[in-house]
Amino acid sequence: MSQSDDTLLLANVSRRGLLKGLAGASALLLAARWDIGLANEQAQFGAGAMPGGWVDNPNVFIHIDANGLVTIVNNRAEMGQGIRTSLVMVAADELGADWDRVRAEQADGDQDKFGNQNTDGSRSMRHWYDPMRRAAAAARLMLEQAAANQWGVSVDQVRADIHKVVHPATGRELGFGQLAEAARELDVPGREGLVLKSDSELRFIGKESGLINGELKSTHPKAIDGEDIVTGKAIFGADVDLENTLYAVVARPPVYGATVKSVDDSEALKVRGVKKTVRIDGTGQPAAFNPLGGVAVVATNTWAAMEGRRALKIEWDNTPAGNNADYTSDTYRESLEKAAQSPGKVIRQSGDVEAALKEANKRVSATYYMPHMAQAPMEPPVAVVRVSGGKAEAWAPVQNPRATREGIAGLLEIDLENVTVHQTLLGGGFGRKSKPDFVIEAAQVAKAFEGQPIKLQWSREDDIQHAYFHAVSVDHLEAGLDGNGKATSWRHRTLSPSIASLFAPDPKHKAGFELGMGFNTMPFSIPAIRLENPPAPAHVRIGWFRSVYNLPHAWAIQSFAHEMAVAAGKDHRDYVLDLLGPGREVHNLTVGDGWNYGEDPEMYPIDVGRMRRVIERATEEAGWGKERAKGRGLGLAFHHSFVSYTAVVFDVEVDDGGQVTIHRADIAFDCGPQANPERIRSQMEGSCVMGIGIALQNEVTFQDGVAQQSNFDRYLLPRMPNAPKVVRVHLIDNPDDAMGGVGEPGLPPVAPALCNAIYAATGKRIRRLPVGDQLSA
Amino acid sequence: MINLTINGQLHELDVPDNMPLLWAIRDVVGMKGTKFGCGIAQCGACTVHLDGVATRSCITPVSAAQGEITTIEAMADDPVGSKVQQAWLDLGVAQCGYCQGGQIMNATALLKKTPEPETQEIIDAMAGNLCRCGTYNRILAAIERAADKEVSS
Numbered sequence: 001m002s003q004s005d006d007t008l009l010l011a012n013v014s015r016r017g018l019l020k021g022l023a024g025a026s027a028l029l030l031a032a033r034w035d036i037g038l039a040n041e042q043a044q045f046g047a048g049a050m051p052g053g054w055v056d057n058p059n060v061f062i063h064i065d066a067n068g069l070v071t072i073v074n075n076r077a078e079m080g081q082g083i084r085t086s087l088v089m090v091a092a093d094e095l096g097a098d099w100d101r102v103r104a105e106q107a108d109g110d111q112d113k114f115g116n117q118n119t120d121g122s123r124s125m126r127h128w129y130d131p132m133r134r135a136a137a138a139a140r141l142m143l144e145q146a147a148a149n150q151w152g153v154s155v156d157q158v159r160a161d162i163h164k165v166v167h168p169a170t171g172r173e174l175g176f177g178q179l180a181e182a183a184r185e186l187d188v189p190g191r192e193g194l195v196l197k198s199d200s201e202l203r204f205i206g207k208e209s210g211l212i213n214g215e216l217k218s219t220h221p222k223a224i225d226g227e228d229i230v231t232g233k234a235i236f237g238a239d240v241d242l243e244n245t246l247y248a249v250v251a252r253p254p255v256y257g258a259t260v261k262s263v264d265d266s267e268a269l270k271v272r273g274v275k276k277t278v279r280i281d282g283t284g285q286p287a288a289f290n291p292l293g294g295v296a297v298v299a300t301n302t303w304a305a306m307e308g309r310r311a312l313k314i315e316w317d318n319t320p321a322g323n324n325a326d327y328t329s330d331t332y333r334e335s336l337e338k339a340a341q342s343p344g345k346v347i348r349q350s351g352d353v354e355a356a357l358k359e360a361n362k363r364v365s366a367t368y369y370m371p372h373m374a375q376a377p378m379e380p381p382v383a384v385v386r387v388s389g390g391k392a393e394a395w396a397p398v399q400n401p402r403a404t405r406e407g408i409a410g411l412l413e414i415d416l417e418n419v420t421v422h423q424t425l426l427g428g429g430f431g432r433k434s435k436p437d438f439v440i441e442a443a444q445v446a447k448a449f450e451g452q453p454i455k456l457q458w459s460r461e462d463d464i465q466h467a468y469f470h471a472v473s474v475d476h477l478e479a480g481l482d483g484n485g486k487a488t489s490w491r492h493r494t495l496s497p498s499i500a501s502l503f504a505p506d507p508k509h510k511a512g513f514e515l516g517m518g519f520n521t522m523p524f525s526i527p528a529i530r531l532e533n534p535p536a537p538a539h540v541r542i543g544w545f546r547s548v549y550n551l552p553h554a555w556a557i558q559s560f561a562h563e564m565a566v567a568a569g570k571d572h573r574d575y576v577l578d579l580l581g582p583g584r585e586v587h588n589l590t591v592g593d594g595w596n597y598g599e600d601p602e603m604y605p606i607d608v609g610r611m612r613r614v615i616e617r618a619t620e621e622a623g624w625g626k627e628r629a630k631g632r633g634l635g636l637a638f639h640h641s642f643v644s645y646t647a648v649v650f651d652v653e654v655d656d657g658g659q660v661t662i663h664r665a666d667i668a669f670d671c672g673p674q675a676n677p678e679r680i681r682s683q684m685e686g687s688c689v690m691g692i693g694i695a696l697q698n699e700v701t702f703q704d705g706v707a708q709q710s711n712f713d714r715y716l717l718p719r720m721p722n723a724p725k726v727v728r729v730h731l732i733d734n735p736d737d738a739m740g741g742v743g744e745p746g747l748p749p750v751a752p753a754l755c756n757a758i759y760a761a762t763g764k765r766i767r768r769l770p771v772g773d774q775l776s777a
Numbered sequence: 778m779i780n781l782t783i784n785g786q787l788h789e790l791d792v793p794d795n796m797p798l799l800w801a802i803r804d805v806v807g808m809k810g811t812k813f814g815c816g817i818a819q820c821g822a823c824t825v826h827l828d829g830v831a832t833r834s835c836i837t838p839v840s841a842a843q844g845e846i847t848t849i850e851a852m853a854d855d856p857v858g859s860k861v862q863q864a865w866l867d868l869g870v871a872q873c874g875y876c877q878g879g880q881i882m883n884a885t886a887l888l889k890k891t892p893e894p895e896t897q898e899i900i901d902a903m904a905g906n907l908c909r910c911g912t913y914n915r916i917l918a919a920i921e922r923a924a925d926k927e928v929s930s
Contacts (some may be wrong), residue, residue: 079875210869229874230862232810232849301804378875427875460815485912689911712819721912
């Protein structure tokens, strides 16, 4: 290690306050071993490379009281993925805790203490599985040591059993609760002395339970929040109830970047219950996580605030919005389609595509469109904030509590230490709540009510019209086939506004992490490949939406591969297996992807063999190749994302009126080792339904810069009749590869698989999403 | 003044006649199990029972809520409601859980009226309740389980 590295390491450790009051090498050693770890400081990839890194100190995460109640701290946002159950289950299993005597406690936003808490990128389990197992194994060893000390025997003479430690030689035993106090006084053992349980000793990790493809295997271990949810006791953002709370809603500029020219609040202030209006200054473009500005109406209840807002007379100034005020979806789509006809910034190239296209026996060409979409979690954004005496305290359903604290601290110009963020349950996130703008907005209102909690509620209209929209996209593909239908060339131009436009002057080109979501990582084995990214400007706030740019990339690539198979007169499955080529590992750097979801490409290469396996499994399970009745067809799509592999086959029927009935979905999924298969299945089922919405219904359009949909009457989401009659999830048994993500990788192949099935059933090719009424027209 | 009978308890509220029942329940009475999702009766997160009928509280003014109001907080004491809740737990229906109170209220109202519904009847009856996490197959299976029908998904 060089001198400068040493200095950096010490500076970082010191910054985190871990050396405060401590001196010398032993303090550093302690910090290195248990709190942030040398690995964190030096890591290029994985959990250690995330801000705040990982922590595996048992004293941070595991507490046992004298009655034996085990409290396990969950540091990640719970938004429906089940992490509060799954991560707590991992620790409880390693510890040997009786599940009925385990409770979860939600960590406040404190990355210095709890490690990285940005719940995004399908990272929670793949980054926290190992640290939580180590923390639990250390706690177990401390309990064993405490028992050994009490009995006056060496620690290797005792062993932990379920919720107790036993001394087999004498039959003596002590419960975890009886040992907790003494164990707490012990030094935390070094990682080198930890022995994790073998698979055969595990009770929960990797074990199937619950509802498996229609059959109930067991009802244990039960979900941490299950009972609270079904009895209405679970606390989401708006359910935080503080004394003396005032309620706020905000009128925001309809066009991104516009400001308030004038406001007449006289009628609003007459509404019964309305207390005050507060001007919120927007910070212009790029907005990042800052409020959009506007006028807040503060009242004694939410309804009064909404009625007050209705009575506001606001004149908006569109001048600062520039040409955002001209943003109209049809025109924009046409401009991207036109731009897609010309070469763009070259992202990846091998062979001579233009020459190969000229020589091709047959050329296939298509352009695909995916519109803006709003995440629309069932719980609209909401936050409770109290500003008092130079400090701020927030209760909010946020995916990224650290960014929330930073945003509030910046707004109020106070130190980060003076901002507390309590994380509630999230009533869905899907990326919307990775942006804490709504909490910062609430803080701005709360600033005007010193000491009084402000609950700022977004209506559904606010949520859909002022979303951080999923990027609209045009993808134009062209391929050349030889006389046997085999692909000789592949040219793909992708156009979308970039999320980077949210934080900096609009780059108009996709960032590396955006291209790395299935564009440059496309694994087909074709002699000539050219991938380009022509420019596309942003006119609204563009943000993460579950699976992000994997959605348009998978939609275009998987639709087009099917079109190529049709043009070649080949079976779709056989054709794509041939396109993929033999099982092999593709290193991300060789395809120009330096991102790889933040993971080490040596551990997480693009594994074509795993891709083939999910395709083979899904098609086999679906009965691929069997004759179907008229109006009925199977459709396949697959995708690698968040370092996991998914293939989907739909069995679809389309009637003469264009009505789509989904008889069955077969989803094959390989995420490597499975911590909690039960919740993996539920994520795949949910992704399937959400993807059906992307295919058939979801669209936000703009006219003169204003979103044209505002609620579920026109922004359509899948409902029970849209769900497949049968969903089958086939988890690939693959404990030997590195663990992949789960929350997002199920989604990208769903829409193209469904559209490919619609083609198989009807011969109608969908190239513009959503399907809407295209089949009845 | 408006009188509301919620879960058998009388509440006298000083609120305007046109205040939706949802906000009276949440902000004035202070019961948080009934959720706000859309405000226009398109999602069902706010579903309560009014004299046993599944009702969207977000568009029902308090002046029209003159009857027995039952919320998710009272379902554990209801023989059908508790059965539905147990089926939800057994099959691990919930993901984020935000909509599930409304789903359970709607399902319970259905099963009280139609104890052994056909699958299509369930689908039709539940079409007004949105779940963004996409738990519909498990919701359907849980309702069939609560109705003592075969579990299917």
